[in-house]
Amino acid sequence: MTAAPDLDPYLLPLPAPGTPVVPSHLASAMHAHLNGRYADPEWQLAPLTDNPSGRKHAILWRNWPASFEGEMRLAVWNLINGELRPVFLLQRGTRMRGRTSSIHLYDTTRNWKQLAHWLDDRGARSLADCSTSLLHEYGLHLRDANCTRKAVLKILVSLTRLWAFDQLSARPNGIGRPPWDDLGVDDYLPAATPGGGENTTEPLAEQTMGPLLTWAMRMVDDLSGDILAAWAERQRLIKAAQATTATPAGHAALEAYLRPLVASQMPLPATTSNGNLVLARYYISGVTGASPGQVDGFRYRRGLTAMVEQRPGPCPLDVPVTGRIAGKPWRTALDYNEAPFLIRHLGTAAWVVCAYLTGMRPQEVLGLRAGCCPDTAAGPDGQPGRHLIRGHEFKTATDDDGNHQSSGAEREVPWVAITPVVNAIRVLERMVPEGHLLFDHSAHDAGNRPGTGSLKVSALRGRIEDFVAWANREASRHELPGETIPDDPHGHIGTARFRRSLAWHIARRPGGHVALAIQYGHMRTAFGSPSEGYAGRSRDGIHDLINMETALAGVDTAAALREEMEGGGGVSGPAAGRALRAAAVAARFEGALLTPAGARKLMQNEDVVIYDNPHAAVLCLHKRDTALCNHDKARDTPRLDRCDPRCANIARTDRQAAQLRERAATLDAQAGYVPQPIGDRMRANAARLRELADKHDRTRITLDRSAV
Incomplete structure (x- = not known):
């Protein structure tokens, strides 16, 4: 008797119309209820991820060319349910994975759809018509389509994946092997252009980020108690109104609440509904104990609809106001209508802080x-x-x-x-x-x-x-x-x-x-901190981004110094000569888009990077062995918040000397408006700053007088 051959675990079965789009072992618990069936006109991809903030992408088959829908439906199902062979991945020596993420899967299907439309426009009606030569033409079309090199590479990889999964399909369509998979990809890629990434993202301006964070922290630290209390009270009033039934006591309380407001022509508690001002029925119901129906009856009998539009009033909540802005209560009362907006802003403020x-x-x-x-x-x-x-x-x-x-x-x-x-x-x-x-x-x-x-x-x-x-x-x-x-x-x-x-x-x-x-x-x-710092062993932690920004800042400072010196400026201090040499070298790095590894390497080159310390009005040409801010000699970067004026790594420019004199003038002006002991200290500090500026003038060197 002959033993049955082992089944190939990578070969895929043929799905039936009722087969789930996402297999149960891959469906996330959070989104499993969105899973569809093979014959559905729309496939939700959310069951493929548990990422709570991920977008819920879907494949709408009506947007695909009709002649390719059947073949592409099977190809996409294979992509979702299958996995590429490890030997296929090893042979390519790339980061291609056997199974991809939901977002990359969605991008892959979009690339397949674009191919299907291109083929359809050329008169092809089946993937079997998509030969290697036709894929060569498509590759050249992508190369010349004014896309970035990175974008085209992703498309080509996704098309290689289409061919690879066809080899595992229960019903192969016979698409040709992409030529770039056999001959190499370079001929199908546009010229390289400067890449994007976080180090090319513009940081928020100081004048924007400062007050934004101040307001966000104020919301969290000073106002959150009031906002949470107001939101809870609003919710309590709504639930109370929804549970209240009509009673004589409720009717009496309603009359006692609204009748004086109507008689005195005072503003009436109002809210908006579908863009219109209306009587705040749930608020009034919750406050008085009357049912919403009783509130509506009173409104009809008294004709309050027109009155509310003419004199809408607030809906104050019975919660104390404890938060303060600039030392004063930030509200006289929290309002029923404002609570949803405040709770929304509180969540946003917390997100900004985090x-x-x-x-x-x-x-x-x-x-x-x-x-x-x-x-x-x-x-x-x-x-x-x-x-x-x-x-x-x-x-x-x-x-x-x-x-x-x-x-x-x-x-x-x-x-x-x-x-x-x-x-x-x-x-x-x-x-x-x-x-x-x-x-x-x-x-x-x-x-x-x-x-x-x-x-x-x-x-x-x-x-x-x-x-x-x-x-x-x-x-x-x-x-x-x-x-x-x-x-x-x-x-x-x-x-x-x-x-x-x-x-x-x-x-x-x-x-x-x-x-x-x-x-x-x-x-x-x-x-x-190596032991406690953010993602200390992560390849993409915030410390990598800080290193890149620090390196870029150092190169920018050196470049600015070079421009200042070429314009006739001077520099003083024990590290003045080193500063001039670093400024000359910096031209090779100016404008560079750094990688984390490149940033670390650059900062280890103590002859290139200059650190600007605007607080101390000095430049720092950090050398680990002589830095007075670096007591344990373990850091590659200076502690600019601990700058020591005796340090051998310090230099000062004409611009910074001028800043010292400006600060001295400000201190002298302020000294006349404070008690004498404080004023005397401020004048002494101003004199010290002027002495530092005068010393700079006496000892400064320029390009003509330097040894560079």
Whole structure:
């Protein structure tokens, strides 16, 4: 008797009309209810991921060429259900995976659809007509279509995947082998262009980021108690109204509440419905104990509809106002109608705080759950330990076989949370049930629209713009023109720019403050700790972005020094000669788009990078062995927030000497308006600054007098 041959686990069966689109072992628990059947006109791809903030993509078969729909339907089902052979992947030596993520899968199907339309336009009616020679023409078409090299490469890889899965199909269509898979891809790619990425994203301007973060922290730290109380009271009134039945006592209370307002022609409690002003029936019902039907009856009998439109009034809530802005109560009373907007802005403010002060990516913030940042126990020295945030990553999560893991994976190294972030998380934990997503869609969307998971990145963009508009109205209302959030010169604030902005400010404003006296230098220390820092062993942690920004800032400073010296400027200090040599070398690096590895290498070259310290008005040409700010000699970068004027690494320019004199003049002017002991100290400090500037003038060297 002959033994049956082993079944090939990579060969796929032929699906039936009722076969699920996503197999049960791949369907996520969060979105499994959206799974469709093979014959459905629309396929939801959400069951392929547990990413709570991921977009719910779908394949609409009506948008595909009719002649290719049947073949492409089977090809896409194979893509979803199948896995490429390991030997196929090894032979190509690329990062192609046997099974891809839902977002990459969706992009792949879009590329297949574009191919189908191109073939259809050329008169082809089957993938069997798509020969290697025809794919060669399509490859050249893509190369010349004014797309980036990276975009074209992704399309070509997706078409290779189409051919590869055809070899595993129960009904192969016979598409030709892509020529770039056999002969190489270079002939089908456009010329390389400067890449994108986080180090080319424009950081938010200081004048925008500063007041934005101030308002976000104010919402979380000072106003959240009032807002949460107002939201809870609004919800209580609505539930009470919905549960109330008509009683004589309720009718009497309603008469006692509304009759005096009508008789005295006072404003009536109003709200909006479908854009129209109407009597706030649920509010009145909850306050009086009358049923909504009794409120409607009173409105009809008294003709209140027209009265409300003529004199709409507030709906004050019975909650105390404890929050203050500029030392004064921020409201005389919280209003029933404003509560949904305030709770929405509070969630947005918490997101801004978390996104900016941790350096997380937007989807990483949206994937956090209540309980992700537990309280810390005191250490051996009695001081509380650093708060850490544990969450999931989705973009780079893979299983043991290297395939994308839709459920994500907990990060090996947690994020660091400074106090404002912890406060924001605690506020969010009061907004959602225990264990739920901090930005759970159902908790943060007051309209209760259907959906699963968290808020989406696209929704947050609009919420941030709305929050800015609200904050600017509050700044005007409370006469705080200096706290208005101006438009950013590079466009909308968005969500992706916070991470780059943090790195930019940490690298370039070490002595500056984020908001409410949080120093950027302190934040760099928190993120940079080898044992506790953000993603210390992660290839794409915030520390890599900080390193890139630090390196770029150093090169920019050297380039600026070169321009200043070529214009006749001078430089002084023990490191003046080194500064001139570094400025001359910097021309080779100016404008470079760095990788994390390149940034680390550049910062290790102590003859190239110059660090600007605007707080101390000096340049730092850091040498680890002689740096007075680096006591343990373990850092490759200086501690600019601990700059020591005795350090041998310091240099000063004419521009910085002028800044010292400006500060001295400001101190002298202020000294006349403070008590004498304080004024004397300010004048002494001003004299010291002028002496430093005078010393610069006496000892400065220029390009003509230097030894360069």
